[in-house]
Amino acid sequence: MDFGNAPRLAAVTGAPPVSRADVTAHAGSVAVDLPPEKTVQSASAGSAVNVEVRAETRDAQSRADGERRAQVNDQNNRAANRITDDTAERRLVIDPQTRAIVLQKKDPQTGETISQLPDETLLKLRAYSRELSDRAREAEETHHQIERTA
Numbered sequence: 187m188d189f190g191n192a193p194r195l196a197a198v199t200g201a202p203p204v205s206r207a208d209v210t211a212h213a214g215s216v217a218v219d220l221p222p223e224k225t226v227q228s229a230s231a232g233s234a235v236n237v238e239v240r241a242e243t244r245d246a247q248s249r250a251d252g253e254r255r256a257q258v259n260d261q262n263n264r265a266a267n268r269i270t271d272d273t274a275e276r277r278l279v280i281d282p283q284t285r286a287i288v289l290q291k292k293d294p295q296t297g298e299t300i301s302q303l304p305d306e307t308l309l310k311l312r313a314y315s316r317e318l319s320d321r322a323r324e325a326e327e328t329h330h331q332i333e334r335t336a
Contacts, residue, residue: 274300283313 218225274291281288286309291300 281309281313284309284316286312 273294275294277290277292279288279290280286286304288309289303291302292298293300
């Protein structure tokens with residue numbers, strides 16, 4: 187059966203294979219049917235594994251330095267938090283919009299809020315959610331009322 191538009195294969199010509207001078211037969215080697223440019227020679231056992239010991243010690247040293255810096259930073263942060271905790275004024279406040287209890291740490295000198303639990307974003311989200319549920323409840327209550335006019 188002939189399809190008429192079957193692809194025709196053309197012979198590909200290229201550069202003639204170059205013989206390799208570094209390919210030599212060793213005692214105990216096996217003959218293969220590969221052309222010389224596709225053969226592979228094994229590396230000698232001494233050069234196959236190359237470990238740079240200095241790089242490992244350098245990496246270990248930089249890792250140790252990083253851990254030391256992290257410990258110092260943690261100690262400094264803990265000390266700063268202790269100082270802040272000792273000087274901060276703590277207050278419990280009830281948020282009027284969400285009716286949630288809020289723990290505030292304030293600077294007694296400036297009155298500025300240092301930290302707050304739950305944070306302001308969560309309080310706004312709660313207020314928005316409460317407003318939506320109140321609107322839905324009002325819409326549901328007014329929907330069920332029937333007005334009669336004469």
